Amino acid sequence: MATEVILPKLGLTQEEGTIVRWLKSEGSRVAKGEPLFEVMTDKATLEVEAPASGVLLRILVTEGETVPVAVPIAVIGEPGEGVHVAARSSVGPGPDPVSSHAARAAGVESVGTDVRLPGERVRVSPRARALAAARGVDVRSIIGTGPGGRIVERDVQQALGARIAPVPPTPAATRPGPEAPAAPVATRMRAIIARRMMESLHTTAQLTLTTEADMAEAVRLREEIAPELERRDGVSVTYTDLIVRAAALALREHLALNARWEGEEARRLGEIHIGVAVALDEGLVVPVIRHADRATVSQISAAIRDLSERARALRLRPDEMQGSTFTVTNLGMFEIDAFTPILNPPEAAILGAGRVHRRPAAVGDRVEIRPAMALSLTFDHRLVDGAPAAQFLQRVKHLLEHPYLLLLP
Secondary structure: OOEEEEOOOOOOOOOEEEEEEEOOOOOOEEOOOOEEEEEEOOOOEEEEEOOOOEEEEEEOOOOOOEEEOOOEEEEEEOOOOOOOOOOOOOOOOOOOHHHHHHHHHHOOOOOOOOOOOOOOOOOEOHHHHHHHHHHOOOHHHOOOOOHHHOEOHHHHHHHHOOOOOOOOOOOOOOOOOOOOOOOOHHHHHHHHHHHHHHHHHHHOOEEEEEEEEEOHHHHHHHHHHHHHHHHHHOOOOOHHHHHHHHHHHHHHHOHHHOEEEEOOEEEEOOOOOEEEOEEOOOOEEOOEEOOHHHOOHHHHHHHHHHHHHHHHOOOOOHHHHOOOOEEEEEOHHHOOOOOOOOOOOOEOEEEEEOOOEEEEEEEOOEEEEEEEEEEEEEEEOOOOOHHHHHHHHHHHHHHHHOHHHHHOO
């Protein structure tokens, strides 16, 4: 029996996803658990595994298209097996447009499928128009499954009864170019990030505090222990690792920052899970280090490296990007001195770090050139007042200025 591949819900807040790339083509054999396609959610771009073994009989949603979760996007079965996609009715008397879309793409009819009205404008892609003209198909008789109901080449092939039909060559002067996806992946991710950032600013009371940490001892510690940790644990300790460790220890003592707003009240969280912002070419993801306060510097360093590498290779699991209680973001590697980070709701706070740079500093009655780092703490004033937030930031600064405390359990 054929198996429907549905768009899974990969996060608590996910309502839709964009198919970035199919890793298998129609007619290819797939094994259960084998990567089948890449999908972009409101968190990141992820690989999704095949739910069953068999042949990929039909792809219902093309690359670049965005559909709600739980919608059929492909069918896996055996050669010659009939393809049937059950229409899902929406709430209310009208037809479910997504179910109709899936049914039409699969070449089956469902009750309530919409029909073209007389005089309605027909939107056709160049490739679809060329194929229809070559095969004598009236495009007005076809219901499009492309963006906005546009008729694409697949729809004409379905009308011809041959999914993969040879297309007669057209003169070079009139040969249509390749169709563009419904929305470029980078554009789609930017739209998601834009929406989440605007929601963050509009639904929270954000305030940012800044301070500067003298990093002379942290630089010395890193130079002293880095070779030993690399030899013993195979890790290369970075300033981000030290900042995450400092934030985790400070959160133990300042639980008001390890909280979230639920309903009409603040709820303090018992576990400390720190998200670390990772920049991708397409946007930003925030993988999570679980129980960061219980992890050593070496363990934090190994976790950040592993998560960052897999984030850039689109290999993160959905659970590795959920459940953070606090976020750290470091732009120091880009020679940024200081910035104002935006909250990652529903968290209470986010800590931003700038570069370690040498600058004149007063040391007693002397002026010395010492390394320093700017720290910026943005917090939700609904959850935390200024004084407790300042005390937390003060503690992070103290730990970085006395970094041997970061090596204690």
